[in-house]
Amino acid sequence: MGKKEQSKICIMVIPHTKKVRRLMIPSWLPKLITLSIIGVSISILLIITTITWSHSNLKEEYEDKISEINALQEENKNKELEILRLKNQKKELLSKSEEIEKKLEEIDKLQRDLEKMAGIKNPSRSSTIRRNIPPEISESSDKIQVLKETLELKEKELETFIDQMEERLAYLETVPDLWPARGRLTSRFGNRKNPFGRGTRFHYGIDIANSVGTDIWAAGKGVVTFAGTKGGYGRTIIIDHGNGYKTLYAHNSKLLVKVGDRVEKGQVIAKMGSTGRSTGSHLHFEVHKSGKPINPLNILN
Numbered sequence: 001m002g003k004k005e006q007s008k009i010c011i012m013v014i015p016h017t018k019k020v021r022r023l024m025i026p027s028w029l030p031k032l033i034t035l036s037i038i039g040v041s042i043s044i045l046l047i048i049t050t051i052t053w054s055h056s057n058l059k060e061e062y063e064d065k066i067s068e069i070n071a072l073q074e075e076n077k078n079k080e081l082e083i084l085r086l087k088n089q090k091k092e093l094l095s096k097s098e099e100i101e102k103k104l105e106e107i108d109k110l111q112r113d114l115e116k117m118a119g120i121k122n123p124s125r126s127s128t129i130r131r132n133i134p135p136e137i138s139e140s141s142d143k144i145q146v147l148k149e150t151l152e153l154k155e156k157e158l159e160t161f162i163d164q165m166e167e168r169l170a171y172l173e174t175v176p177d178l179w180p181a182r183g184r185l186t187s188r189f190g191n192r193k194n195p196f197g198r199g200t201r202f203h204y205g206i207d208i209a210n211s212v213g214t215d216i217w218a219a220g221k222g223v224v225t226f227a228g229t230k231g232g233y234g235r236t237i238i239i240d241h242g243n244g245y246k247t248l249y250a251h252n253s254k255l256l257v258k259v260g261d262r263v264e265k266g267q268v269i270a271k272m273g274s275t276g277r278s279t280g281s282h283l284h285f286e287v288h289k290s291g292k293p294i295n296p297l298n299i300l301n
């Protein structure tokens with residue numbers, strides 16, 4: 001102990017032929033080599049572990065990303081489908097709205113025609129559809145909103161229009177414009193030769209000749225204000241139609257209504273005859289407007 005030689009290791013190499021060789025190495029060298037090998041091994045092991053770990057991590061991350069991409073692609077596909085569906089819906093709505101516009105225009109036209117036919121002078125209809133939708137509106141939702149408002153407006157307009165029409169039709173029912181009997185027009189309104197004497201006499205109505213018992217119709221809807229014998233007129237009926245109109249039916253053989261009766265246009269009110277000052281079976285028919293006799297031919301259809 002304590003000597004320098006003790007810290008050395010002697011390695012002897014003994015070949016078969018040549019002489020023995022001695023190698024002197026320090027005793028710590030093998031320990032160092034062993035320790036180094038262990039250290040390097042551990043390092044390599046650590047590196048391998050780290051690489052493996054990070055690789056598996058990366059792989060996991062990669063797989064996550066792949067599935068995320070797949071999900072996004074799926075979502076994208078769904079979005080595209082949704083967009084396609086919405087586009088189709090929009091197209092459908094636009095074509096529907098165009099259809100509605102067309103229908104509204106047709107209604108407008110029909111309304112105008114009806115107004116003309118019924119003779120309504122001041123229609124409530126003030127606007128057409130084209131004027132209601134400004135051309136700059138191209139977004140379907142805006143267009144549909146405008147269309148909705150237009151439809152609501154149109155509905156109100158049509159309600160007013162229908163009211164006016166009903167009023168108009170009710171009025172037209174009262175206008176005495178229906179021929180009161182079938183027959184031959186034998187005398188017109190105006191000056192004529194006096195059939196019962198000399199000179200001319202003003203004829204305040206028209207004469208329609210046919211056989212005794214021919215139906216006499218009310219020329220318009222109204223209320224019977226006279227039903228009885230009236231001097232030269234013979235058996236007579238007078239109807240008040242309102243709005244200043246009155247009609248008179250004379251020379252009847254038979255009266256079928258009485259004072260106070262409400263009669264409809266076309267209702268049979270009497271039978272033709274020759275009562276009163278008459279030269280033969282005929283109807284003497286007068287129309288009065290605001291108390292004055294007017295030419296029945298100007299009003300009869």
Ligand SMILES: [Zn+2]
Nearest residue numbers: 205206207284
């Ligand atoms: Zn007459």
